[in-house]
Amino acid sequence: MNERITHADFEELLVRQRHEPLFTDDATRLQAHLATCKRCRRFDAALDAGLKSLASQPVAVPAALTAATRLRLRRLSAELAEAATRMRLIVGASLLAGSLGLLTARALWLGVDWLGRQWDVPVGGLALLFVVVWFAPATLGGLAAVVAHSRSAGAWRVPERRQS
Numbered sequence: 001m002n003e004r005i006t007h008a009d010f011e012e013l014l015v016r017q018r019h020e021p022l023f024t025d026d027a028t029r030l031q032a033h034l035a036t037c038k039r040c041r042r043f044d045a046a047l048d049a050g051l052k053s054l055a056s057q058p059v060a061v062p063a064a065l066t067a068a069t070r071l072r073l074r075r076l077s078a079e080l081a082e083a084a085t086r087m088r089l090i091v092g093a094s095l096l097a098g099s100l101g102l103l104t105a106r107a108l109w110l111g112v113d114w115l116g117r118q119w120d121v122p123v124g125g126l127a128l129l130f131v132v133v134w135f136a137p138a139t140l141g142g143l144a145a146v147v148a149h150s151r152s153a154g155a156w157r158v159p160e161r162r163q164s
């Protein structure tokens, strides 16, 4: 399909090349066209002049808007830092609890085993005691922490935009 390329197509290329690189074919075709077409050269020059004029215009931003934006950014930054600290604490506490659990499991099992032999408790009872003493407190504590944390608003989320 060989479509006829119009001035409008070249004008579109002139606009596009100002914000993205053109394909080599398009760039070559455009340069060849600009060498022979006065109308498109004028459009190119007008585009340049218009963009320069726009870029030189001062943009007045109300001081209140600047201050409010800075305040919001500071608040958001503080909230993100707080969330990161909270997450580091949770990860650290989890690692510590896990490590201590693993380190103490053998000693606790030996203790439970000794008690079981003293009182002649069956193995099932010992296993239950071991689970209750070693596993249950950390698990229940963890669940309680998760419940308490999920009740505090937005604790697991990135802070949302505020309207104020």
Ligand SMILES: [Zn+2]
Binding pocket: 006, 007, 010, 033, 037, 038, 039, 040, 041
């Ligand atoms: Zn042209």
